[in-house]
Amino acid sequence: MFPFPSFRFSSVIFDTRAGSCLDVQRPRWLSTEFDVQSHAKMSPEKIFELLDGKPASRTIAATIKIVVSLLPAFVISGLNLCEMNSENPTIEICPGITRRTVAHGKTMYQMMATLAAGSKMPAHSHEQEQIVHILEGRMRLIVDSVPHELSTGDSFYLASNVPHGVETLLPTRVLDTFSPPRNDYLAIDEKVRHGAL
Numbered sequence: 001m002f003p004f005p006s007f008r009f010s011s012v013i014f015d016t017r018a019g020s021c022l023d024v025q026r027p028r029w030l031s032t033e034f035d036v037q038s039h040a041k042m043s044p045e046k047i048f049e050l051l052d053g054k055p056a057s058r059t060i061a062a063t064i065k066i067v068v069s070l071l072p073a074f075v076i077s078g079l080n081l082c083e084m085n086s087e088n089p090t091i092e093i094c095p096g097i098t099r100r101t102v103a104h105g106k107t108m109y110q111m112m113a114t115l116a117a118g119s120k121m122p123a124h125s126h127e128q129e130q131i132v133h134i135l136e137g138r139m140r141l142i143v144d145s146v147p148h149e150l151s152t153g154d155s156f157y158l159a160s161n162v163p164h165g166v167e168t169l170l171p172t173r174v175l176d177t178f179s180p181p182r183n184d185y186l187a188i189d190e191k192v193r194h195g196a197l
Contacts, residue, residue, distance in 0.1 A: 089192040090114075091185075094121045096168070101189055102175070109181035115139060115168040123165035128178040130158040137172025141165075 088101045096119030102110040109128075115137070123142065132141060138151040143164045150156060158164055191197040 087193060089189055091188060091192060095119060097121055097166075099176075099185070101185065104181050104186060107179055107181070109178045109185065111176050111178075111182070111185065113174040113176055115166065115172040115174065117168055117171050119166075119168045121166040123163045125161045125163045126178075126182075127160050128180055128182060129160050131177045132156045132158065133175045133177070135173040135175055137168070137174075138170040139172045139174075140167040140169060142167065 090098050090100045092098050093113075096116035097113060099111045099113045102112055104110065112135075132150070133155045134150050134152055136152050138149065141148045141150055141156055141164060143156075143158065144162055147167075148156060149169070188197065
């Protein structure tokens, strides 16, 4: 594919000549900046076992280790979920569950939800379509009375006005994307920023 050495793991392609990431999706097992840093400290063999499930040659594994240590520069620079706009308030939506706006536009809204183990969100529905993406942790998403267990790397689509609730099994972080935007959440953000709530 490239005139210079390149390789693929998960959904990330690296061109070693250009030193750049050509597809900015993070490997499934690298769910947070902390994970990137901790994996960069692992032995090359251990990293390759995580990637491929089998022992590695030291050369390939060492190359992967170098790339993994550089992932923050390539992958996280576009949207560092750990460094969201400090003006966006963290708001409790249920006991043990908070949300924080990540980004929004004319047709979409995205938020980070942090759920404590054992927390629950009662069944509710909204006009927005929603995609739930589990960054880390484990939870049970109950959709129209049917439970679905989701863990790190899983995504789930919720159609408009479908009742759904959550039972959190482990501490969990979720990236939720809605369309159309959650103007109700944006209005609450504004009120909190201006001290009205």
